[in-house]
Amino acid sequence: MAVRAAEPPVTAVPDAGPRGSVLGELVRFSRRNMLAAIGGLVGVLTIVVALAAPLLAPYDPLKADFRHMNKPPNAQHVLGTDQVGRDTLSRVIYGARTSLFVAFSAVILGTTVGSLWGVACGYLRGRFDLVSQRIMEILQAFPDLILAMAISMAIGTGLQAVIFAIAITRIPFGGRVIRSVALSIREMPYVEAGRASGGSALRIMVFHVLPQCIAPYLVLATTHLGVAIVIEAALGFLGVGVPPPTPTWGNMLADSITALVPPWWLAFFPGLAITLTVLAFNLLGDGIRDTLDPRLSPAFLRMMAGGRRR
Amino acid sequence: MRKYLARRAVYAVVTLLGVSLSIFVILRVLPGDPLVAILGVEGHARMTKEDRVRIMADLGLSAPLPVQYARWLRDIGAGQLGKSFFRGDTVAELIAHRGPITAEIAVLALIVSWIVGLPVGILSAFKPNSMPDGVARTLSVLFIAIPGFWLGMLIVLALLFWFGWKSPIIIVHVWQDPWQNLQIVMGPGIVLGLAQGAYIARMSRSCLLEVISEDFVRTARAKGLREGLVVMRHALPNALLPVITISGVLLGFVLGGSVAVETAFGVPGLGRSLVTAVIERDIIVVQNLVLLYAVIFVVVNVLVDLSYAWLDPRIRYS
């Protein structure tokens, strides 16, 4: 189930040869995984939209326009307006900014911390490993959303708080998976050699173990991006996420339920944005995982489910 | 096996203790004042410093933290799950009254996920890359991406708009009136079940694909056994194992997801109580409910582990 010890795992770093080969890799990747490519494209598009929000949004998302309150999609406001006349399209675009920023930050923070911790666990083993494993089990004993809610209840509801709360829920995953990888790499001949020649643990971890973890790390990060986006949206929907008036997709959904039958455009478009973005990143993540190490796939899933075995 | 059992049990207990400590630590840092909800807006405005100290003491919020933690554990051990700050309702009553609803939702979700996910996954595995497989995989990926609470929101709006229908407003348990009860749990159960089903479809598909190419299945086929038999006796059990494992993880998704989905459907379940308690900063309720969720999750995962270990000969006979 774990990577068979005899063969070194496939590395993610593409050939550092002539420039054309990176592009070539991408093309080959796309041809083999059409869906993932599309997902990647949509994902990149969303990122671009988020970054270029000030340029793309037709109106200021925070500006109220009292002459056009509650208007359905029309020529002037392509996705309609909300109860105070703010343009829905602009808010969805800026929502992308906030949601993606939160998701990326949380995933990078959480996965990185988790992975580094996992490397340390896998390589050092012993008591450190034992205690760390228990801590991660404790973290994983909480359902994601509930843990995030409890943490944000404690530390407040600003942007940083939400990022922090979601990041904490991602740590155990990185810890578990990267630990397994580190465990197997530890037994490799060249690592043994490094130890024998007197290298410090830290040196070995950084120069020999870490590089091999990049591939699984990338897979982890992309796979969890979608989850992070949904958690952030759920927090916003429940009213414990990033506070208004900053538009986030979750907030917008919650704010839409202010009348008996809310204007459909307010309830539909933010949710659609969430779905498409999560879909895109999930497909991308799938493709990356399939490419980087297909042997890892079902085993990987099992590991994600809580590798309690070596 | 026995050693494994013992070890696992010890780990579980340690985890639970750690869980309780984490909850306690997390929740003792908070801005906002539960006293406003208790005294009402006007009352809080007219409260003096001495009043405040006295009321905090009454509610046990002014003892030193380790003492509060110890008292909490002792109370739980004694079966006393505490009272809400507000209205004096006990958490035990809350769990007894609303717990069954959330439990039903979880069970319904599980059933739906298996009924929907397994057949789809199996079919996909047997005809990989065909059109139905493509459709199934697309739908799976779609249902994983759609936020459950959004889907719930849309369904509620659609039902309200087109049929003027909204689910029953007070809790009716399944032993009181099954049809009313079903109306309450149906929405969240199905929505969560579909999302779970998508995971199961993918999982079983990839596991089956792996197994199908394995030697022993090929051998069975070569021996001339019928396809169906091959599936039933050889492939299926291997696909089921990881599905069981992942169901444990998916329970976590359901417990967490039910919080948002219950809110979207307006179902009076435990998840919604948790959200209300978080917003009202009702510490005792949040503490004990989160503990409950974590305990359930840990217990289920231990059971899954044990069943996995029992089924895996490597561990069973060690």
Next chain:
Amino acid sequence: MSDHASDPKPTVDRRTFLKRVGAAGAGAAIAARLPFPGPAAAQDATVRPDPAAKRGGTLRYAVHNAPAHFDVHQSGTVANIGPQSPMYDTLLRRSPKDGQTIIPDLAQRWEISPDNKKYTFHLRKGVKFHDGADFTADDVKATYDRIKNPPKGVVIPRTPLFATVSDIVVVNPHTIEFRMSEPRPKAYMLGAFASGWNIIVRKKTLDDNQGNLRQVMNYPGTGPFRHVSRKDKEIWIMERNPDYWNKGLPLVDKLEIYHFLPFTPELGAAMLSGRVDYARLLDPVTWRKAKEMPGVTAANFNQSVIQAFWTNTQKNKALADPKVRRAIHLAMDRHTLVEVVKDTAPMQVGGFVYPFHEMSTPRAELEKKLGYQRDIKPAVQEARRLMKEAGYAGGLKNLDFVVRDIPTFKLWAVAIQAMLKEHLNIESNLRVVQTSVWFDEAQAGSFDLAISAIVSTLMDPSDIFSAWYGKDGPQNYSRWTNPVFHDLASQIEREVDDAKRRTMVRKAEDILENDPPLIPVAYEQIYDAWYNKVKGQNPSTFFGIYDVVRWDNVWLG
């Protein structure tokens, strides 16, 4: 939409009556005006059942029903008085017929001394509490002693109303005297006694619980209904009190009180689908639909709440300047603000006092003033001029605007932020917080602007002049003072002549317009709707949802 509601009273001018009647006993005078037998007879002027009424049935009624605690006296929210009121009586009450006229309740008749310093109440005999105990003047004394002078740890919003009551004396088990150190207008005091909040509880209940009933869900009352069962945030079930002193009442057998938050789609759906018979605090969309449904009656009436935002005069130098505050006041487009929430909650434009109170500037006149006009250009011009004069022609930056987390306030905050920026170049940052945090920030003064809503017990200006605008008043979040105003307010409190009082109130309003203690946003309307089988309750002329909530004279046809 609310025209008839702005004339709250029909033909009776009870204040004039009270004045003319003086020592002869206000109760007798009122009785003489009502279509009941004369006061000298054994029959008295309290609520009597409609002769055409049918008995029996269960009334299903929807109202916010998840209070933070159960002590009605300590509460200020409908979440308590809505469900709990049917179990209790008060000394006097507002008639369910018009929601205004004060009629006898547990006090069968009363006398007011000519110097207005002594109120004597003659209590009914033979009244029993739900637990069988006899009702006596000792219970009234214990109840009012607590309201007047709460024990440590207990905070009661109605305490200031009885600030001038120096002594409560039990003359005999059925007669009790309230002695005042200073006189107050009769309407004011009688209104205080008739407030739905001041329910009579047993002396023993208070003694047994150290004067704090927060955790006691079911304490005995003398009311028409008694507790059966309750499920938190779902339903409270009550049944008819067979020993109720008012023979023939209540008319229904059972009350099922369903919990719904105000203005929510759930409430609307429950009403429209017939799951409840009577729905209170509906959102406008549902209400309009209900109005059009055959077999349903819909009513709207005034609520005793002001929606406003406060400006921190202590921490912010600019906001301390009355010119700046008047400028902000004038820059508000109030009619648009009411529009903005029109699908969420029903509101009406108003100033610093209830726009529908007889002493306040009438609405037609109000809407001619700057700040209340439909065309805001003149007001904005004046506002800009004031800012320039104060030295802030360039506007203000970085104001901390704290918003209470309720849909109406969130929508308004965005609108107000936009108006301030557009008209006065005032830039603010919105910070949405939970209710409890809002009150923390407001109390601590950590805000520049803060938006919320506050309640008053009476419509009477004297109540709000001390509660909302009083120096160091607990709801005076702006920490505003104006010595001329406070002086005038104490005079108004003591003035018993109506005409003089009205002139003084107008003068007070003018002071407030020019030196605003808060910036009024709107006044709430309550939308109720019920199926026509529910008879005996039509709140169209009511003020607030706290006085007529007992359901004793309601029947199902």
